Amino acid sequence: MGEPYYITTAISYPNGKPHIGHAYEAIAADVIARFHKSMGRDVRLQTGTDEHGLKMAQKARDMGITPAQLSDEMSQSFIDMCAALDINYDVFLRTTEPRHHRASQELWKRMEANGDLYLDRYEGWYSVRDEAYYDEGELVEGEGGAKLSPQGTPVEWTVEESWFFRLSKYQDKLLALYESNPDFIRPETRRNEMIAFVSQGLRDLSISRTSFEWGVKVPVAADAETGGPAHVMYVWVDALTNYLTGLGWPDETDAFAKYWPANLHLIGKDIVRFHTIYWPAFLMSANLPLPQQVFGHGFLLNRGQKESKSLGNVTDPIELAERFGVDTLRYFFLREVAFGQDGSWSAEAIVTRCNAELANSFGNLVQRVLSMIFKNMGGTLEAFSSTGADDALLATVRAAAAEELPREFAALNFSAGIEAWMRAVFACNAYIDEQAPWTLRKTDPERMRAVLLTLFMAIRDLTIAIAPVVPTAAGKVLDQIGIPGDQRGFTAFAHAGWYMERVATGEALAQPVGAFPRLELPAEEG
């Protein structure tokens, strides 16, 4: 097994069904996980649901059910979304699991043992929608003078006895972390925001609540000290701990030894503060190693607008996948959006992009070449002597598939990586037009074979490179061209001799079937 690679998504609030933003994040994380797996790493992908807190409690009350019923029902719809989008996670963690309560309490005890917790009274603003505390100075004015959080959500004045975490103590340590580890927060804009925020000074953080019960109980010893009402943890304390729970912590498991610290916490831009200020401070306090990187991706908008119930433009990602195809949707998100920035989707944009690139440029190339091999060579492959044009094409393809795309994907620049891949696809299409194998069939069958076999190798490389994005379609192509399961990763490129091996076997190919269908836009949306 290769080097370990641990990637996590945010855990979603199951207070409603998954939306397009949840799908986007899950897809990006899955592509990253598959990419690293293809590079030979020992990958672990964790996702899940964040089931405690006031937001969940209030939603359940509104629906006339218990918070436990709400989280059971809705968390299943996140599991269903993952299945529908081909998200190949290793762990789906629910924060209501007993092992998660135990891990959260252990983290609490370690922070307490380090002298970082104290009891006081919290007075300040709280947004239930964000599950976040805000300083007066951060609030913005909404319609009619209403106070809103910087995310535009309502805030309420809260006064409560509360445990506090000495966040202020970690201000300099956090700034030193950002300084010495420039890749800890990405992209750069998010890093700058966090440095500015921490530089202004950090206040201690209220980390328990007494006004409701739906949460992880603070450890008994701490609770006994207060003599007052029982405290439950502030939902973000337990939520962040999920990244440890999934590895079996606090037990000394093999998974924890192997995968912690995480390589990447992939989250959205609205929750960067929790992951790059609170989380590393909690971990430092508990004397645990820090994750290597937190990446705050952008938001996905529907024709430039935020999806919301009031606008009536909320999209069910499962329906979207059924309508356009899972691979198509995955390709569109990663290709269309510059990762880290906000992006916009529409049915036309999906159809236009995917028809032009996946169906017409790549799908057509595959279909044409494999059909010609099937019809004119009985599907049989054999060694051939190449010309300069063949070698040049293969060098272009190899550079895109084995170097440019992986370099960009490793840096999370998906659209740039796919663009490099697309240029190589265009090079194949230019080559096939120039070489015109359909003419060579009559004039020079030997040369036709060399051209088709060159394209066969190009297709193999290009399919392996794009497989993390479109796993099902790529799998179909690799099945058709008979690439064994253990030779479907980037690691195959490194194996000397492999390049010609498949061609030299003389085995016949199966009859090709299209893997990248053309999409139609329903009339009402055209």
Ligand code: ME8
């Ligand atoms: O924040 N586009 O849960 P959540 C892209 N439970 N991403 C989006 C998005 C959009 N329109 N809307 C939301 C939470 N997201 C917490 C996380 S982690 C220990 C706890 C992203 O269900 C959002 O940024 O509100 C977050 O990364 C994820 O979806 C879950 O959001």
